[in-house]
Amino acid sequence: MSKRNDTQKEKFIQKVGRVLAWPISHEKWQSISIPLYSILLSFIAAAIVILLIGKNPLQAFFNLLQGAGIMPKPSYAAYKSMFTDFLSLLNAMTPLVFASLAVAVAFKAGLFNIGVSGQMLFSGFLATIIVGYSGLDAMIAKPLVLIIGIAAGALMGGLVGWLKYKFNINEVVSTIMLNYITQYVVSFFIQMYYIDPVSRQSRYITEESRLTLVNVEMGNLKMDIPLGFILAIIVAILLKFVMDKTVLGYEIKTVGTNRNAAKYAGMNVGKNTVLAMVLSGGLAGLAGVTYYLGYFASIQPKVLSSIGFDSIAVSLLGNSNPIGVIFSSFLISVINQGNTYMSSMAGIRQEIASVIVGLILLFSACGAYLKYKVSRMKEKDAERKEGQE
């Protein structure tokens, strides 16, 4: 009797499982549907958290979108509109895209670049002191900032790759060490030579060298135009192409998956390891300059941007796929950007936003499991059908 009940219960669970799994059961769409599903789950979880503290989750999410410039707010300050909010969203998102791409590239080569923050800081700092205070013309300064950013980041990334290849130094350790070293050294120089006593961080860079055009007046709006954003999109698409369609990408992936086989196939493992880190570092450098000379215009001493760590998770959420990374960065940026407004309107503490981000990342880390479960379920179904025939 109870046994029968059990099987009925089991069947019911299976049915529920199948219904729940249906949206992500189509293999072809899984690379999109699974992250979406994870996000959905995390928002449900976040909604529960918000309900628990006695607020209305729907309103909160709506406020989040309003704050991020996706939905209109009921009132705007002078010179502001949904459009300017949206632009600042893009502005904030730009470094995150670059940083996540940096992580993704290294990841493809089987390396964990935990040092994105350090690379960002290093390149941001160099660009700041070389160009930021130089008074160069915008036409020269902006490209120069990009070049210095890429070069500095690539140099530092390359160093990590080289240490790994030459001395077998685990890149997780070397990047952690370099993070600290950069943080302290840069802080030292800022405190000694570049400090602005009022803001207590490095002096502001010139408008000309800044990668975001700030307070551009158009109509009755003042907007911040993130030049780096367009670059980020182009770079992501380019990277996607490089990874999927070129010899370089193929080599990096092979080295990342099986070093021995790569060597056997005639690939230069050392070169590819260093190259992947150079690429990753270069991207981190871009993240650095768009952050310190774009979104911001100065550097806080002794602070490593948390973007370096967030990007690890963001890149996973985007499946280490450059295009996916654009979307995942967008999502995380919406939450980060919208949260001030959400807090103001819904009276929910900002920390909740971090908790939501954490939840999203948590659920998306389980994407592989979802995929596995679904395919198992489908196998079972297929077998059952065959059995019946």
Added chain:
Amino acid sequence: KDNEAGSDDGKKGLKIAIVTSPSGVDDGNFNEDNYNGILSFIEKNSDATVKAIREETGDPAAAVQAVADIVADYDVIVTPGFQFAGISSIALENPDKKFILIDSEPAAQGEQKEFDNIYAMTFAEQESGFFAGMAAALETKSNKVAVVNGIAYPSNVNYQFGFESGVNYVNAVYDKKVEVVELPAYAGVDVNNEDVGGNYVGTFSDEATGKVVGNALIDEGVDIIFVAAGGSGNGVFTAAKEAGGDVKVIGCDVDQFDDGVNGSENIVLTSGLKVMSTNVEKSLNSIVDGSFKGGNVVLQADTDSTGYVKEEGRHQLSEDTISKIDEAYKLVKEGKVVPASNFNGHTPDKFPGL
């Protein structure tokens, strides 16, 4: 405490927002003191509301952005901290909004340094430092006292010079031989690149190094330390607590007595104050009664805006010490004693009233 006080948004009262640095309005310290001023205002003006908003990076640009994000929805924005100096641009764009900026002057916009809709208050830190220095010099048993700061920004140097002035004042007036201990390795270099001595941790957020500095001073025989070093100061507190015995600290900015609990004892002798809450409340009142006037003001003892804690149960000063400090307080108020600050042209060894 919820970060929403007052009640319904439907009412017509003053809509206030307070935007703070990452530590939030419940940091039990600087931000909270400002917040308390608002709450106290709301208690008397029950149709007013306040929302507390925390900016998470602590970066000035982000801080300004956070204000810009929400400015449309409020009448008054209270912004405690130097990070918010940049709100002057928003103030220009939104002349119908009022801003109360604490502990910083607004960033200049072109030539303009003062703004009609920004009331920016800074405090004469050297005065608070002065009272702290007197307290230390009067209470020390080892005749060695010290001040620990974060970085040699003007506000910190003001505290340091004020403290040293206070000690020197006591030495001169009450014929004591109290030494202000300075560790050469932690000498500060001020914004004009001048060596100002003192004990600077080098950062406001490193408790560990703060503790190292605290321990080094205690090793030198110092028994009273004035701590004006932000987060790094917690480390000094810990060092004092671990040292036990007679080592005491003097808090800074707000009453830090609660942070001094050490088992059944308390290590906080007293605290040097910036009186922010009442000043915030005052200027909110001025908005309501229409007397609000923008501008940059330095608040001093003459408005009871600087001082020290002598409230029963919140300090461990002797009656005698209190009366001596209060005497000096009067002189400071009257401008007869002017403790040295970073840029007022006086030095701790030579200032009016010494």
Added chain:
Amino acid sequence: MSDYIVEMKHITKRFPGIVANDDVTIQIKKGEIFALLGENGAGKSTLMSILGGMYEPDEGEIYIRGEKVQISSPNHAAKLNIGMVHQHFKLVEDYTITENIILGVEPIKKFAGLFPYVDIRNANRIIKDLSKDYGLEVDPTKKIEDLNVSMQQRVEILKVLYRQAEILIFDEPTAVLTPQEIDYLLTIIEGLRKAGKTIILITHKLDEIKKVADRCAVLNKGKLIDVMDVKTTSTKQMAQLMVGREVTFESEKRPAEFKEEVLKVDHLTVKNEDGFEVVKDVSFSIRGGEIFAIAGVADNGQVELADAIAGLTKVSSGNIFLNGKDITNESVRKRTESGISYIPEDRQSYGLVLDFDLATNIGLKEYYREPFSKGGILNKEAFHEHGSRLIEKYDIRSGQGIKTQVRSMSGGNQQKAIIAREIELQSPLMIFVQPTRGLDIGAIENIHKMMIQERDKGKAILLVSLELDEIMNVADTIGVIYNGQLQKIASRDTLTNNEVGEYMMGAKHE
């Protein structure tokens, strides 16, 4: 009670795209040696994995000693006294032999009556004794990473015996052993039977079956074809049943026509990672149209020699010439381009990227040039086309064609994929290291044919094999390696099996 100790009835097991076992029924008597035979991918390993508790069958029933069981895990199988010796050893390299054997069934003692600890010392003794009893002598305190393959296999067998297995499954135990080691293993297997154990043996080598097995089941594409009595069946019949056509064991081969010298190895010395000389002062040359085979017992430097020629290992002294050009310090890529194909010994960690699909793996060596890529841009079409062609041509079987993830392919078919790729490079020099390891006889025959075909096209072929039969079968010239040194180079026709065997053991010098 039934006569059978193991009965697997109507077993069906499906994997995506393939039915690995299709309604298979086998019954095994206590105390017999039961052989399983079948082409690569026929489902032998799968069937035995089911018995060993690794997989659960989709359909069918299993009876052990007449009792119906559901074997849910290897642990459960061990409780039923079933033990499996996998072909890919499951050993902890960092551990000693003892530690590996007792893992999971550790003997515990207490220190000061309080702190339990694993009693290694006692276990060492027990294992020493056990290994003596079965003629599997080992030094229990040695680490696995210091052992050669045949020793590692002994550890696997001891592991099973230590757990008191009555039913022992061997999955291709001889594929990695030298002829001498094989003989030894077979005696051990017979000894085990004498000790009352029941043995199931998967192998592709018919003479081994003939030698020790009592009965033999033949699988084909997941289906049971027949179970026969080994005594009354000839190897030819078995082979025919398995492949479905007649198989010739001797390769037809015209006399060789030697052309220009292609490879010249001159006083080559190679050191391993620990700085130990593993190839010592080796010199030889291969002409076009020649199959030069290196005979030798495993671990005598032949793999390092091949690696050195292919550029995977650094040379410490001496030179290598290809078509007269010194390539000693060239990169792997340069060598491949100057004309070297290489089938490495370790197919899974060198020859293939297991996580990539078949088409990508088949293009692994040519991806950077036309038509696979142009100006640094890959051409997926070319990969697919090339892959499909080779799958067809070399009869590579897999669940989903060129899109199959290589990891899911049977070992034999993985090997075929590598062979196809390397032969298609059409390099003047082809290095084949153990090309037929783990392949079924049909496939072996095919590969031998192909090697001879390439030879006849004028290619120089360097064959490294542990199997004397294979060498005697296809080689034109034989070099015997022992302890890193070439003991003897001579024409195939001037050597007998025995002579080569003696050189291989280092018993005879030039």
Added chain:
Amino acid sequence: MDTVIIDGLSFALPLFIMAIGGIYSEKSGITNLAIEGFQGFGAFIGALSVVLIANFSGTDVQNLFYLALLFSMIGGMVFSVLHALLSIKFKANQVISGVVINILALALTTFLTTQINSLVFGATSDKFQLGVSERFTIEGLANIPVIGAVFTNIYPFEIIIIVIAVLAWYVLYKTKYGMRLRASGDNPHSVDAAGVDVAKIRFGAVLISGVLSGLGGMCFAYSISANFSSSIYMGYGYLAIAALIFGNWKILPTLAACLLFGFARSGGTYIGQLMELPSSYTDLFMILPYVLTLFLLIFFSKSNRAPRALGEIYDKGKR
């Protein structure tokens, strides 16, 4: 000079115990970047528990030192369940899981600290105030020149850590569980084939790592600031990982690495004090441990080898 040793030890030992946790996890095959999160969450729970107990029982927080340590271990363990679930049950990428957990730990503990302070204690504060830990000196031994400093001004937790470290060594190398654990990190298939549940072993290892990290976090909270706040997330978790990799995943060499960090840190400060450079130079001395590590790694990394199966998602079907 004494302070170099005293401060060095009080920093090195908590780091060491966290690194041992990392060794457990990584030796079992699970990459553990989540130490940072574990130690923070552990310290959070430890601090919260004693603050609550003190509040409701009227005891002085000062006397709850050992309870705080205990609860921090429990807290670290509870939080580590997340990493275990994610990387073992849900087959998530372990590095990512670690990073996500760190992000979550920071967000959750800061949020909860202020929330609980206001809801439960009606106080507005972003920290939990702890009592300070006592320190003691072993009289006779303390008088030995130089070495004496080791026995001077000891935090009780230093002794506890050493005892636990010995215990950890014993379990890892002498017991059946330890043997299976190390095997799981080398070749999980062999462990599986031996009838041992790899997932369970690894789950246990990650939990142990949570326990030890929690303890480490609490010790830092006591030794540095005598309170719990988000400033506990100083990157020491990552430093512990660097130490264990530097120590080649072995307990004793890892101790050496931690001591190196500790002494280089306090030594750097000491040199700074000796040279009497102004405070702005402190930053330069702070890099000493990290530069030293990088430099030494150049010589020691060649022979470094991670557990063979580290970071691989164990899937029975795969070989």
